[in-house]
Amino acid sequence: MSAMWLHVGQCGNQIGKEWWQILTSEKGLHAEADRYPFFSPDGQLSAICVDSEPKVVRKLQKQVRRGSFRETNLIVGKRGRGNNWAYGYHGLHSASEKNLLERTMESLRKEVERRDCYYGTVLFHSLSGGKGAGLSSRLCEAIRDEYSLGQILSVTVAPHQAGESPLQHYNSLLCLSWLQRYVDGVLLFQNDAVLRRTAALLGKKAPVSDMQPQVSLSAMNTYVASCLAGLLYPLKAFTTGSGISLGLEPWELLRSVCPMPTMKFLHIAQACKSLPCLQHYSTSVLAVARSYQEDTFLLSRDSVLRKLKQAYRCVPWNPFPLSCWTDSLNIVEPGCHSHSLTVCAKHSSSAELLQQVMARAEAMYKTNAYLHWYWRYGCEEEDFQQAFEMLCSVADDYSRLGE
Structure with missing residues (x-):
């Protein structure tokens, strides 16, 4: 069961660049069987990159060297959308530029037809821009209408609270409501939280107490991509008897953590030296442990799950709030002594x-x-x-x- 990978707007394509660099690097996709969820039968990536301006998409195409993007799946326009949800959603009124929505849906249709089975679309975008918020909202609506049985998982980046655009609050409001209507789950990354987590991983501190630490945008995008890789990279548990990955990870994630249609917003973090102490309640938590000592982790599984249940303040009315996946390969930091713990939770924040x-x-x-x-x-x-x-x-x- 394969997925389509759809990157929309500047943010969606910048995260896409980091995501595909991880997957197509020499350390990624070790087994040929793991390529199935990400590549079409002809060896090209099952990815569609959309932006109203070509700069970011072309940069992504050049820097993901070991992955081959289909040229017809790189869909660019000639002018921006003014950081305006309405402009991105409704598009240009002029007929001089072919509609980005129509071109994207045509590429998606052709890509789906190349695969033997379509199960859903993973959409990367932001909440603040005209394309990331407006065009993504329209695409979610169109994909749900065209492929009603498929699932949609949104990887969504919320802007800094301090402000990135005077229109970001309108854009976020409208986009979040469209996501609630049309997608099955939202992996929500908040820029302020991502910045703090990235700074902690890099060992950086803010120069003054009321200032944010200095972290590059690329480092933040890399952190987001590594969280996604921790969750969505193929696991042996979901392979066939022949060892071929079916790409079930995104959809099993939704089944495990996001079964209730009224609450779709999920939060991801990589546990480093310690687990967070949340002030919020969680209804469901999924932990993905990747370690060369997989068997050793399984011996301490009950202890880890107890700590997770306490740290994430799991609600008492859910008798089985925790799920745990394990695998012996850590794609983000491969090596004989590497390990990672990625946690996805639905909580009241x-x-x-x-x-x-x-x-x-x-x-x-x-x-x-x-x-x-x-x-x-x-x-x-x-x-x-x-x-x-x-x-x-x-x-x-x-x-x-x-x-």
């Missing part, structure tokens, strides 16, 4: 993000700030009202997890 997005978007909405840019490109008041209502309901569900 999602309520805080949703409430922050709604509060800031509502403050702007009440003063009619920047709304003319959304009306101009086809957005309507109903889009905002439905988004506020939907996210308010979801935030309430997450807030009550510990009850």
Whole structure:
């Protein structure tokens, strides 16, 4: 069962570059059988890269040297989308540039037809940009309509709370509501949290207490990609008797951690020297341990799961909140003494993000700030009202997890 890998916008393609560099490096995809979830039968990547400007996509194409992107799957336009959800969602009104949505869906259809089985799409994007938020929202809607039986897993990056664009709160509000409607699960990375985790891994500290540590964007993207590799790289447990990977990892992840359709937002972290002490309640947790001493880890499995259950404050009403996958290969840091523990959890901190997005978007909405840019490109008041209502309901569900 194979997946399509769809990268949209600058952020989605930059993370895609790090993701494919890990998978196509000399240390990645050791077994030919592990190539199945990522490559078409002709040896080219099952990836589609979309952006309204060519720079980032062409850079990705050049730097992923051992992976071959199909030229027709590199879909670029000639102008940006102004960091505007409505512009990205509805697209250009001019017929001079063929619609990015149509070109992407055509490439997706052809890529699906090359495989013997289609099970879903993994979408990489951000919440803040015109393409990452707007075009991705429209693509989720179109993919759900065209392939209703397939699943959609979104890898979503939320912007810094301090601000990256004056329109980011509107864009995040609308995109989150579309994700809630059309996808099956959202692996949510918040830039502020990613920056702190990356800084901790690199051993960097903020120069002043009220300032963020200095970490490059590339390092942050590498951290996100390594978390994804820890979760989604093929495991022996999901291979056939002949050892061929079916690419079940993304969909088994959804089954294990995201079974409830009303709550789809998931959080990922790599456990380094210690487990986090969360102030939030978790309904479900998946730990993926990769170590050359796989058998040794299994001997201490019960102890690790007890610590995870305590650290992630698993709700008492779920009798089986923890799942654990193990494998002997650590793709991020291969070697005879390497090991990693990647944890994916659904916990109540999602309520805080949703409430922050709604509060800031509502403050702007009440003063009619920047709304003319959304009306101009086809957005309507109903889009905002439905988004506020939907996210308010979801935030309430997450807030009550510990009850």
